[in-house]
């Protein structure tokens with residue numbers, strides 16, 4: 001069998017590789033491919049150009065000029081994908097009401113993400129001009145960061161949740177069309193609605209919803225443009241309505257209450273991915289002292305986050321923290337029902353993905369599935385699973401090489417040896433993060 005594979009490999013090299021193509025061979029590594037399959041030891045992975053060209057149990061002969069990495073004792077998993085952030089630099093001030101274009105802040109945040117092993121993210125609502133510019137700049141190679149997928153501006157009601165932080169304000173179907181069509185013309189990777197009666201402060205007032213019939217028709221129009229739809233919801237009834245309206249993904253699990261088994265089953269059967277966003281109700285401020293946070297955030301930034309009144313030392317903070325019990329239950333129920341859970345933080349610092357994975361592991365989810373949720377399932381959430389999310393032949397070579405086994409202990413996802421994006425090794429020592437400023 002080995003010999004046969006060898007012959008096939010030789011043929012591929014003779015006819016399939018162009019001289020101009022870069023090649024990278026990682027040999028003798030333990031592969032955790034992101035699909036939920038058990039780890040495979042002593043595997044060779046060949047990358048040609050920006051894509052995975054061959055995966056073989058055993059040896060692959062290195063093509064001429066290939067960079068060869070000895071993966072002995074190391075672990076190869078896909079680059080981490082965060083299915084829910086809001087890239088810093090687009091919105092500022094109280095309630096994020098000031099729309100800004102702080103490219104420097106966004107770039108710094110993206111360096112922190114790459115350093116932490118994140119190779120793609122979905123921006124789940126932002127200042128549209130900023131978000132699309134950052135996506136263009138990253139794609140054109142003008143800035144260095146993870147692959148950016150974005151919603152641009154989200155859709156909400158003028159008196160609705162996130163009404164005034166750059167969202168498109170919708171009261172009815174017809175008057176929403178010019179704004180929606182302008183948004184669709186910019187090719188958002190997904191469109192996001194909010195469907196929320198209350199915000200995240202302990203005592204926020206009744207918010208107004210986009211009428212359900214208008215939302216349903218808008219979803220249909222977005223689908224006709226070939227774009228998927230996600231929605232922010234927090235309670236069971238509004239989640240059900242959103243399913244009726246035809247949404248393709250949930251930006252959060254239900255977090256205000258424990259979801260019924262019936263809703264959980266519906267979400268699982270309909271294959272509607274759910275972004276985990278446990279970070280949204282995580283009020284343990286000690287996480288900001290974890291080494292990966294210290295490496296990627298300034299002292300000042302960490303200190304500010306530790307006293308953020310939305311999360312700590314306030315009525316709003318304790319209310320938020322009290323929601324964690326329901327979130328853990330709902331994530332567990334979704335997992336047990338076989339739903340597609342996609343790791344997402346709703347916290348925009350790169351290091352947070354490791355905390356989210358820690359929380360998922362603490363919720364009792366096996367680490368091989370925590371990794372699947374943080375890679376393939378997050379790609380499914382964004383609708384990009386044909387190109388990213390797992391280490392499979394033909395997919396983009398976004399890879400994370402670890403010095404320790406993340407299946408044995410999820411904390412080992414921070415034992416990063418190398419990060420690759422499209423087959424190119426990221427020079428972590430040159431990223432603009434505090435770890436490199438000593």
Ligand SMILES: [Zn+2]
Nearest residue numbers: 084085124346
């Ligand atoms: Zn969010």
